Amino acid sequence: MARAILGASSPLMEAIVGFALGAVAGCTLGSTEDPVDKTLSVMTAAGPLEPVMEEVRTVGALGLGSLIGATALTMVMTSVVAGVILGAAVASVFVATRSCSAYTDSVGLWASAGLAGAFGTTLSGGTLGIAIEWIVKNYSMTGLLWALSVFTVLKPPLHFVFKLLWKQGEACCSLGSIDWARERKQIEITEWQQRQRVAVQIEQRILMLERGVSIGGMEPRTTWVSERRQREEMERKKMENEEAEMEQRNIQDWINTVVVKHVDFLAFSGIPMTVVAMVTSGFGEFGYGGHQSVFIVLLTLVTLIAYLLLKSYDLKFWMLVGCMGMLATFVIAILSLHAGQVVVTTAMKMRAAGQSQSRENISALMNHQSSLEALNAAFFVAKLCELGLGATVGGTLVRGVGGEVKIIAGAALVALGLLTGVQVLSPVLGVGGGAGALLGVVGAAGVAVGAATAVAGMWSSWPGTLGTIAGLVIGAIGIGKWHIVNIGLQVPVAYVFAMTNPF
Structure with a gap:
């Protein structure tokens, strides 16, 4: 229980300690709100939005929404898995070289792995953001669709190659077992x-x-x-x-399990939403991007894929997240289409009142609103996904390894350090790179939030649980400039992911 580990001897002490831990995690989450809003404002300005508006005519509002949504979620999932793999590799080398005597309590091990994971997530997010921005500017949304499709097709075979390489790396790091045999x-x-x-x-x-x-x-x-x-x-x-040898073997097996599961997650979770984006964008290419029949086909496709995945007796984490990503892509597409239809409804009301607008103005407003809604919804959903996946890592660490204070405080310090670095380097990173890197920082903050929510469920009394939740919510809302709606959506998502066992 967290009570014994944290040394809380009474319900009142549990509430105090829980509130402090929750406040640290909540303040970390809240500190990302203002930079995220500023980045989103830059992305939806007239200049960056212009290439997106031009593509509404090509793929349609549904195709645009699903394509942007699938791309954003794929970028988030890839950056998180890249960070997890890098952190696991550092931890594996640390364990193989026997740099500590008690692995589960080693500050150096988990600090190095956590720092490497957070840095890897932020770096890969920024790199993918720059790549996506370059593709859109040079090859439009059609190029982005091709890039997303090729990446999705290559992921399953690449994940088998990576597993082979990981086994080879594990064999190269087996010097520790040779040392154990020599000592024996x-x-x-x-x-x-x-x-x-x-x-x-x-x-x-x-x-x-x-x-x-x-x-x-x-x-x-x-x-x-x-x-x-x-x-x-x-x-x-x-x-x-x-x-010590048994502890080393156990922690190495745990690291290998984490890597294998996350590689599977990266390889297969993005397939459902990419299929949806390809179908809707394909209809848009032929001029049916806003037709009602496309909506029916899209809804049928989403329902069929979700049924096939969820009816599996061996429901895996990637299946669950894949369905959630596919549904999020569907919602983003519908919101993009709805934004354009609102413009048409408003124009009809104005015409009835004697204030008619030209067809060109209405079409331009429809494209603008659809593009704006697609970017806003996709970025918010990507932020929720990054936060949730980070919370999954934090919750898993607390339940499997312990060290709640170290995990929460360490993740908070790393997230704040990376946030400062991203803001300083934002002129160099550009719009896409800055957005991707900032989402990586949100993932690091999600580790602290997930660890705090896991601690909330581990207390032996209700005051400890309520104190942790209160500290998390108050810290997030207070530092997050009272964005009650955004925080109110993010905290439950983080809680659900933190309580989910990805293994």
Whole structure:
């Protein structure tokens, strides 16, 4: 229980400690709100929005919404998995080189892995953001559709290649097990030598007794005490080595499981939403991007894919997140279409009131509203996805490893450090790179939020649980400039993901 680990001795103490931990995580989440809003404002300005508006005529409002949504979610999932893999690789090397004696309590191990994971997520998010911005500017949305399709097709075979490479890397890092075997052999040789020495001493004393030679009292006793101490020391060292070797093997197996599951998640979770984006964009290419029949086909496709995935008896984490991503893509597409239809409805009301507008103006307003809604909805959903996946990592660490204070405080410090770095480098990163990197920071903040929500569920009394939740909500809303609606949506999503077991 978290109570025993955190040292809370009473319900009141649980509430105080829980509130402090929740406040740290909540303030970290809230600190990302204002930078996210500023980045979104830049993305939806007239200049960056112009290439997107031009593509509404090509793929239609439904196609635009689904394509932007699928691309944003794919970028988020890829950046999170990249961070997890990098953090796992650092932890694996750390464990293989036996840089610590108690792995689960080593600050160096988890600090290095967490820093590498957060940095990898932010860096990959920024890189993917720059790549997406470059593709849209140079090859329009059609190029983005092709890039997304090719990336989705290549992910399943690449994930098998990565697993083979990971096994090879694990074999290269198996020097630790060789060291354990060498130490075991050395202990066995020392034990054998001691047994031989004791046997010789016993034989000498038996011969001396047979010859009638007197044996002194103090010297034999001193010798036996020394031999016993050496034997006890070897037994203690042997037991410590066995425990350390078992701990090393367990943590390495856990790291391997994390990597394999996240690689599977990256390879397959994006397929459903990419299929939806390809179908709707394909209809848009042929001039049916806003037709009602496309909506029916899209709804049927989403329902069929969700049914096939969720009816599986072995429901995997990637299936669940894949369905959620597909539904989010569907919602973004519908919101994009609805935004354009609102413009038409408003124009009809104005015409009835005697204020008619030209068809060109109405078409331009429809494209603008659809593009604006697609970017707003896709960015918000991507932020929720990044936060949720980060919360999954934080919740898993708290339940599987422990060290709640270290995880929450460490994730908060890393997130704030990365946030400062992203804001300083925003002129260099550009619009796309800055947005992608900022989403990576949200993922790091999600680790702290997920750890805090996991702690809330581990307390032995209601005051501890309520105190943690209160600290999380108050910290997030207060630092987040009272964005109650946004925070109110993010915290439940983080809680659901933090309580989900991805393994």
